[in-house]
Amino acid sequence: MARHLRRAPVDVTLVDRRNFHLFQPLLYQTATGGLSPGDIATPIQHVLRKHRNVRVVMDEVVHLDARARTLVTREGELPYDTLVLAAGVANHYLGRDDWTPLAPGLKSIEDAISIRRRILRAFEAAEMEADATQRAELLTFVVIGGGATGVELAGAVAELARYTLRREFRSIDPRSSRVMSVEASDRILGELAPSLSVRASQSLERLGVEVMTGTTARAIDAAGVDLEVGGHRERVGARTVLWAAGVRAAPLAHALQEATGCAVDGIGRICVEPNLSVASHPDIFVIGDMAHVAYRGKPIPCIAPAAIQQGKFVARVIADRLAGKTPPTPFRYFDKGSLATIGRSAAVGEFRGMRFWGFPSWLAWLFIHLIYLIEFENRILVLIQWVNMYVGRRRGARLITEGG
Ligand SMILES: Cc1cc2nc3c(=O)[nH]c(=O)nc-3n(C[C@H](O)[C@H](O)[C@H](O)COP(=O)(O)OP(=O)(O)OC[C@H]3O[C@@H](n4cnc5c(N)ncnc54)[C@H](O)[C@@H]3O)c2cc1C
Structure with a gap:
């Protein structure tokens, strides 16, 4: 504005x-080691450097x-x-604020770094773990919430496990990781048409994600989550539970x-x-x-x-x-549609009743997200990382750090 x-x-x-503008739509890629924090954030003072009438105050x-x-x-x-x-x-924990430290949500750069740390540490700990049950818990990742953020996170965690890390450990096979996408309603991406929810579920399943709709998290602790499915309670041992279920x-x-x-x-x-x-x-x-x-x-x-x-x-x-003119009223929203990506070359989207999926949607997703990145430098940086991810399935920002 x-x-x-x-x-x-x-x-x-x-x-x-904060002293930076954050491009939240790519936070999930930072949380899964695909992009560095600096790729998706720009100092606000730099963004507004040519606007002489604007003072930025942190x-x-x-x-x-x-x-x-x-x-x-x-x-x-x-x-x-x-x-x-x-x-x-x-983030909104729907009356269970005590879940905040147990199931971090993804809203800020700090959240993304903390999630990245959790995910990568889980693989490191699994590599050192002799007990099979404990190892399985470390290699189980549960994402609660099947909206766009949850779907994108689950897809990226699955890709990380199945492709990026597959040759990088000696005691464990990261491909054996269990990634679950848990959604309380009867379909994921509920804001899109039902047929697109089906396609998104199929794309996630192709990546090895277990899509659990009609499933509600009832309890979360440091060792896992209690899920309620069709009136039955089920315990899932998981050291990494991520929250994408409410704001x-x-x-x-x-x-x-x-x-x-x-x-x-x-x-x-x-x-x-x-x-x-x-x-x-x-x-x-x-x-x-x-x-x-x-x-x-x-x-x-x-x-x-x-x-x-x-x-x-x-x-x-x-x-x-x-200027003494009559201001425009009311605000009129122009609906530019919705898009969500599921891994490396799949996405689903909707614009004015038209539905898109598969590779063309994914290309549209890439293009739109590049355009919306606020600075030209960030666009170039992100494009280079994406080529790296697409061609070599590499994720070069896999640092386990306390800060950026
Ligand atoms: C993980 C994720 C993925 C998303 N993906 C998409 C997508 O694919 N497509 C899409 O269109 N949208 C997406 N969104 C939503 C999109 O990012 C938001 O709609 C958009 O950023 C909203 O802009 P805003 O200015 O209202 O709030 P924000 O961008 O959240 O900015 C709020 C600012 O206010 C500052 N602030 C808050 N409280 C205070 C305070 N008390 N004092 C001073 N400063 C304060 C914050 O530091 C922040 O900089 C996504 C959001 C998230 C979290």
Whole structure:
């Protein structure tokens, strides 16, 4: 959004607790050693270096005073005339926050590094383990949640085990790993057409992933997960359990609700007005994943094109207001469809009722993700890694580290 205010007579302060912009759609590749953190993240100051009216501040907003038009941050206070909140969403454990350390979710670069560490350590530990049962537990990977993130993660873990690592250990055969994709509803990728869910399941199964639909995680501990399937409980010994089953609005949404009394939906997203402002607060806008905006009877999904379109729209509203013009209303969402990839050369996608799958969809997925990467340097870096992964099934970012 800050980019679209380039020509407006405004001073923009962009506050983020991180100093980098993260391209979340490729996080799963960092989590599975395919891409390095730096390939998918760019310093925000670099992204906005040519925008002379934008100041970037690394700080965390903890509270806001809507009447005094002031943000309260970890470092102090920041006054504003117009506020745009785009703090995204966080992992949601559906009432089981105690599962957070046991089944990490994938939202941040730290999550991706921690998941990568867990996965790679499991193979290392299995190599040293003499007991067959313990070894099997170490080589079992359970991904809970069969949406796009869960499907992409499960496919990438299976590829890592079946292809990338297959010749790299001496005591274990990584190809014997068990990878499970667990989904509570009756099909994976429930936001797509049922026929595409079937194709996605088949692609995952070809990679050796066990797709378990109609299956709910009931308990998780350090040694595995209790699953409920058709009224029966089943114990799966697994040292690596990953969470991709739910999100909720970032905590800042709660702070906004407390400050303004605005309405929120079931996952804490702010229910905004047709012009994306907060009811009775025309000077506060909420955009991106944190906003609940209705479209064809359903909320707009938490996807990047929606966030980008909303940012562009609000920039226009702000610029028009200042220019004394009538701003556009309401926000109109252009649905660019959905795509999810399953391993090296399979993907499924949908655009305006048309369905795509297989290799052509995968090529489309590659192209679209390259285009959306924010900096040209990152596009080149990612392209090189992808060629490496495609041709040699290599994943060169398989470092077990505490940091990046
Ligand atoms: C694993 C994964 C895969 C995805 N895959 C796809 C995909 O394939 N296609 C697609 O279209 N979309 C995908 N998405 C969704 C897409 O990334 C989001 O829709 C998009 O990033 C939303 O943008 P946003 O600006 O609302 O939030 P975000 O991009 O999450 O940005 C929020 C920013 O706010 C900052 N922040 C949060 N709280 C505070 C605070 N209190 N103070 C200061 N800063 C704060 C954060 O540091 C962050 O930089 C994926 C998301 C994930 C997690």
